[in-house]
Amino acid sequence: MMSKWFVTGIFALAATPLAAQTSCDVTHTLQGGDSLLSVAEQYYGDRSRWSVIYYANEVALAGNLVNVPVGVELTIPCLETANRKADPKPLLQDDAGIKLLTGSNYAPFTDQDWSGQGLATELVNAALEESPSPVPFSLTWENDWSQHLFPKLDNKEFDMGFPWIKPDCNADPENERCVNFHFSEPIFNILVRLYVQDGDSLAFEKDDELHGKTLCRPKGYFTHDLDREDRQWLTKGLVKLTQAESPEACFNLLTEGKVDGVTLNEFLGYQKIKDMGLADKVKTLDRPISTETLHVIISKRHWRGTTHLYRFNAGLEKLKSTKRYEEIVSRHLGLFWGE
Known part of the structure; x- marks a missing residue:
């Protein structure tokens, strides 16, 4: 896979x-x-x-x-040039037994203005349809992502949230996400890329090539991949991390020569470079910083948390065994790259 x-x-x-x-x-x-x-x-x-x-x-x-x-x-396949009709969501109801939480501005994964409200939204819906004895669900959009884990999901205002990146809980069991939440099986995998100025000789074929460099990743974004056990770039001071206010601010620092690289997921990085007109000024290095997985997340304090987790995982496994998973993913990727 x-x-x-x-x-x-x-x-x-x-x-x-x-x-x-x-x-x-x-x-x-x-x-x-x-x-x-x-x-x-x-x-x-x-x-x-x-x-x-x-x-x-x-x-x-x-x-x-x-x-x-x-x-x-x-x-x-042909790339999408228009929003092909999204999958129906027969289980989605305003007042339902299972309450889901997500947020917008995360295209192509979750966005109210994207086809089907996003790739992850359609995959979660399809997995719930394939789960044992499917039940209706509601979907709430909260665009302030900082409110999702704490307090809303932790306080069980909602049963499940998505899509969330899972840290390496084996290496960092005290991570607050690992301590407080169950994670589903992966919905989708994404690469985290490293962007540098065009003309930079940095190849990043080995980790130690970044020692002494300054990287930018926006404030509030995860950093576990930069400090994983075999790197410890931040703990040992091998790499300096600048946390700017936004992806755009990171790319501005890069073009001004104030940081050596910007690290973002491949979709966000591609979109920001396109939007900012930086295609002739910034390049993507071949080797990714990391591979991350997107998940549904459920509070460990939820009295039915393990039941919800089992149902969703069973539905996701069944979905991935059908052509529907491939069709949903291919349609959204085609739409994203075909813009």
Whole structure:
């Protein structure tokens, strides 16, 4: 599955217009020397759109993103240029037994203005539909994410929240998320990327290449990947972290030469570079900082927490065994990269 993909760098950021898409809805037979990056570049004119092809062919690729098997036939889907009709949500009701909490401004995962209100929203809905004896649920949008974990979920005002990144609870069992919340099985995996000024010679092939560097990540964002057991960049003072007010502020510091790199998830980084017109000033390094997983989260103090967790995980497992999971993911990725 997706966890295999961070073994090697797989992105070269390019703000390529949709017009560069040469052909789609065709079949490509993998040849020697092919990679998902090269196939994406061939058909979409942009290596960064490889994930659209991956999710459309996940079964055929058997989860392999690096050494793709020669001879496998890949379906090359068309990128979305308009909001195709989202999946219906028959279980979604205003007054329901299970109360879900999410927030907007997190496209393509959760956003009230995005198709289907986001990739994660559609996956959670579909998993609940596939759960044993499905029951109705309500969905509340709270755009102040700082209110979600504490107090709203911790006080059991809501039964489940999404999507949340799970820290490494084995390495850091005292992390407040690990102490206070149950995590579902992963809904989706994302890469955390490192962005530097175009022309910078930094390659980041090994961790120690960042020693002595200053990185920027916005205030309030997780930092566990920077200080994991095999790095301890922050604890040992090997890397300096600047926590600016926003992603935009981080990129401004980068272009002003006040930090050496910006680290954000691949979707947010791509979108901000595009919005700020920085495609010719900022580049993405091939090797990611980390791979993170998105989850549904439930308070450990919830008296039915483990029941809710079991039901959701069972539904998610069933969903992933069907074509519907692939179809939802492929549609949203196609829409995101096709903008």
